[in-house]
Amino acid sequence: MITQENLTKGLQEYITTKDYSLTKEKFKLEYNKEFDLLVTNPIPKNLGKYYQFDEYISHTDSKKSLLDKVYQTVRNYTLQKKLKLINSLQTKEKSILDIGCGTGDFLLTCKKDGWKTLGIEPNKKAQDISKTKNLVIKETIEELSNEKYDVITLWHVLEHVPNLIEYIHTLEKLLKEEGRLIIAVPNFKSYDAKHYKNYWAAFDVPRHLWHFSQKSISKLFSSVNMEVIKTLPMKFDSYYVSLLSEKYKRGYMNPFFSFFVGLWSNFKAKQTNEYSSLIYIIKKLN
Template sequence: MANNTIELESRPCPLGCPSADQPVLTGHDRINNLPGEFQVVRCDSCGLLRTDPRPTPASMGFYYPDDYPPYLGTQVKSRNGSGGLKRWIKSLLDTKAQAIPELQPGRMLEVGCASGNYLHKMANQGWQVKGIEYSPQAAASARENGYQVHTGSLESVDLDASELDLITGWMVLEHLHDPLMGLKKLYGWAKPGAYLALSVPNAASLEFKLFQSRWFALQLPNHLYHFTPETITKLLQQAGWEVEAVHHQRVLSSLFSSLGYLLQERGWHRLERWVVGRPSDKVRLYQLLYPFACVAAIFGQTGRMTVWAKKPD
């Protein structure tokens, strides 16, 4: 799709606020390096940040190529099992990235399941799993491993009402064109007492304040909304959900990737390569910085958060 055929649209705040917005920043696609400039605005009434104007649903596929990094990073990998020491270290360094309440296994839906590694993990824990995935290629990859996955947007899928015990969405709500409608639809599929666990970037973090358009988690134009703890709580409550907890993830990965963008713009490529490093280098660096990430999380200043909400009994 050529850039001149990408259709843009402007939409008001999904919370029904009066039409009064303030420009915050302008940025471009840094994940896929595809063309286009996009503005982020803040609603004067509720403070919700959104990308506006944005690609229409029909045009959005241009910004989700087959090699879109989240698709490639969620392939199911066969494992022979980790040793006890390795599992203990992993639990000790828990980032809270995919934390869920303590629940007995039941029926679970993952929205935005990509290639299915989380479905695989939860199925191995006894859950009856199914997924929804926008990318046909990623959905096909998940189905190849035996999982029921609906291809398409959340808006295009129909499930039975009150059938789910748990719904998860890891870094997906910010991608939806109508997150309020999506949350209401999930509410209808959930049993009374069911939980919704979501992770989203935290636009109230120090990372965003420091890096602005260079913030790694901004990811324009794929991310259409940019939440803070306050604005995601308002959105969930308007959809009927009761917010029980907001966990600030113990990660600083976006901080280093954002610094890499800044150094790249300055032309300091050698320093950028040293800061960003190879994947194995980054894992070791994040482990070393885990205590600092824990402190930042206590003060709500890491770049990602996980939210638990419940459908009233």
Template sequence: MKERYSINLCPICNHSSFKHFLNVPDWLVSKEVFELKQCEKCQFVFTANAPLESEAGPYYNSEEYVEHSDTSSGLIYSIYHVARRVMLNFKYLKIKRLRTGKKLLDVGSGSGYFMNFMKKKGYEVTGVEISEKAANLCENNFGIKAHSPTEFVQGKLDTNYNIISLWHVFEHVYDYDTYFELFSKSLDEKGYLILALPNNDSPDAKMYQEFWGGYDTPRHIWHFTPKTIELFADKRGFKIVKKHRMPLDPFFNAMIGDSYKEKFTFLPITFLKGLYSYIVSLLNIEKSSSIIYIFQKKT
């Protein structure tokens, strides 16, 4: 039997008592089933039997893992590429409104589209990317070098960034305390940490259950809600200053969920499911499919 990543204490409250939450297959690569557990004290959810970090690589080896492969094969991923162009401007506008400096570190920079967009807007960009394939795509397509996580963890990158962003990345990070220490050291005193994360308290998460794309086991280890990520960050010296819903995620998650259920046959029905989740999020941002959290260091 493979050795698994062991979680004995809750990363938020240090509680050691957990209950079964959900079994979720790895729909993308292996079809193995992974168990989600929930802390009985603070309700934080995590993947209880994820692979060791050293053995996680094969679970990313899929052309459908679009941030590493840049595939546009199939309807869902063709739509994804169109949506990405829309969201690049959306992210830029949210960052622009922070009225801070233009020195930006993007952790989990993928194939480089966000960095390239921000560079064109006048930002000084640095990227960190674990996938050699994605880093090569970034350098070949945009001439931007992405550094390895090892360089980041060893403190070989610059400091005093105005912005550090992780777009659907932090849920993959094993060594979360080291990363938060680096965020604190690498940001200037008034800098912003931006985390975009799936929200497993959203209507689409409850609708799709084990088919929900936001769980993405075993690549996603941590499954946050607004409450749990704010507690998580507060414990590590960061305060929440702003939240934004990600408007297209409920529609994408509906497409992914229906494709996993092999019921992605009638696009209008899938669209209506996404629309329902989006409308709920307009009434309560805490129910958004994915949320952009903007933090600053506590003083």
């Protein structure tokens, strides 16, 4: 049985990066060879304070800056792609739990399509925005009853969870026997991650505590008798992450150059399947 301790012992030094978004504090990323996983060290005791800034983009509907506009434009396109994905799963019913639902746009898209929706969002600001869209939002996963769901989604959420092993067990219990779990996370094996190294924006320390590979996701979920049945690319992420990484590296966004890094990353990933971010579709084993 995998424990949290298994993930944080026998680690090798990998790279040192920092919180470019807020505090500028330095953090180490350490490598767990057994799980092919990077672990942020140290993990701050008060993680909440690292989310308390107006620019934290998943907690706002802002369209002020170039980065905001790029993010919102891409999000509007990907919402329909996500809806198409969950509809393709052909579940018996249409109940969905979206964990880390942010400002609720994905849930709203699902609700308009006839899905029974519930969201989890710990950030008060994002909660308040979601509730203006007539969505049911809980603050934590612990508030849920014994109901099970046809689809559970975590769009760039799992990397934020401190108690990772316990959380994975909870996800398994919340999913119906024929249900599907959809997880999207950054991939530190991608070309853009290797190109930008400590400036890679998707490291996003210390908010991102875990940095996954395909092997680590497969191994973690196999520990709760679940398996990855399909892996899909998030091709837009390489462009957005490269744009932000350029800002961290050079002090400005350099959209022209970052576009070509993102393009080359996707080109390389056609051969390796190591895209900047990956979507994993996971099911329970019989």
